[in-house]
Amino acid sequence: MYTCPHDLMKLDIDGSATSHAMKAYNQEPEQCWECYACVKICPRNAIEVRHYADVVPLGASVQPVRSSNSITWTIKFRNGTVKRFEFPVRTTPEGSAAPYAGHGDAALDELSDHGTLFTKGTHSCDSSQFIES
Numbered sequence: 623m624y625t626c627p628h629d630l631m632k633l634d635i636d637g638s639a640t641s642h643a644m645k646a647y648n649q650e651p652e653q654c655w656e657c658y659a660c661v662k663i664c665p666r667n668a669i670e671v672r673h674y675a676d677v678v679p680l681g682a683s684v685q686p687v688r689s690s691n692s693i694t695w696t697i698k699f700r701n702g703t704v705k706r707f708e709f710p711v712r713t714t715p716e717g718s719a720a721p722y723a724g725h726g727d728a729a730l731d732e733l734s735d736h737g738t739l740f741t742k743g744t745h746s747c748d749s750s751q752f753i754e755s
C-alpha cells in the first residue's frame with residue numbers, strides 16, 4: 623500500500639534493519655512530514671507518530687482512527703489521562719460527492735479565461751504573463 627508522500631515506510635522482510643522481520647519502519651524519520659497519512663490508513667493502528675508540541679505536550683501519543691464518516695483522535699498524556707476528539711469528515715455518504723453544494727452551478731466556460739480566473743473580485747493579476755493556448 624502506497625500512501626506516504628515521501629515513500630518513507632519500508633518493510634523489513636528479513637529483520638536485518640530492525641531485528642523485527644516482516645515489520646515496517648520509517649527509513650528516514652527526519653524526512654517525515656508527520657502528515658499522518660500512514661497512521662490513518664493502517665488497518666491495525668500499528669503506527670504511532672510523535673505529534674507537534676503545539677498539539678500535544680511532550681511524551682503524549684496521538685492515535686487517529688477513521689470511520690466512514692468521522693475521525694477520532696485519541697490522545698494519551700504521559701500522566702495517563704486519555705482524551706478523545708471526534709470530528710465529521712464527510713458531508714455526503716461515503717462514495718459520493720457534491721462539489722458544487724451551496725455554490726451554484728459552475729461557469730465552466732470561464733475556466734479558459736485567465737483574466738476572469740485571477741481578477742474576479744478576489745485579487746488582481748498581470749495576465750500578460752500567461753501563455754495563451
Ligand code: SF4
Nearest residue numbers: 626654655657658660
Ligand atoms: S506521517 Fe511520515 S511516514 Fe507517514 S505518510 Fe506522512 S510523511 Fe510518510
